[in-house]
Amino acid sequence: MRVEGGRRLTRQLRSLPDAQRKHVSDAIDKSLAEGVRVARVLVPERSGNLRDSIEAERAADGMSGRIVAGDDTKRGEIKAHTVEGGRDPASRGGKMDAQPYIGPTRSYLAKKFKNRISRAIRKAAKEAARHG
Template structure:
């Protein structure tokens, strides 16, 4: 797999116009919402609070989608709780725990699917442009 610089890719995606951009943003939106569903299935189920906090965020007019486990504006205690659920606790006064890694597993699961969806969206847009003349 070829490694692509993130800044270069963002610049290339921002330069997309019209229907190509719409097809790609639709693919990104679909994959991001699928990621939210998968992360909620994989999240641990103690109180249901972790599942409730998982949501999608979009930036750059829909060209960047992120599955978020907790709001960045949340209190520090909530961020610590979400981090310890995802990665576990290795030391501290409350003992040790193993992490559930539900966000990481979601990323691994969707990575290949998203790449294929974007490729199909670009091919679809190219065919539409070619068919118009």
């Protein structure tokens, strides 16, 4: 999910005092954990390797994150993308229908994530205003 003005928002969130940043960081953690759970339910399962490789990745600043799939090898990354998007019949290995799991997770949880982050920002702003 992409937020319009996301860079500006991230810059503003970084400028919050640590006590208020914690509210937003907790909301991001909760959203990422929920996204991982839903993606693991939706992923097609043969051996369970792809399911087990789905994890949350936090940015260095702590104010953003993403859900990634596939192990650290190039092959694992290719497999995760192939399952998500499918494969063209002209490709080596033949046709494979898409079995999306990250996209539907994003669609299913987008509104919930947005509302959770909005509540955390409001809470942080109120707390910052209260404590001057």
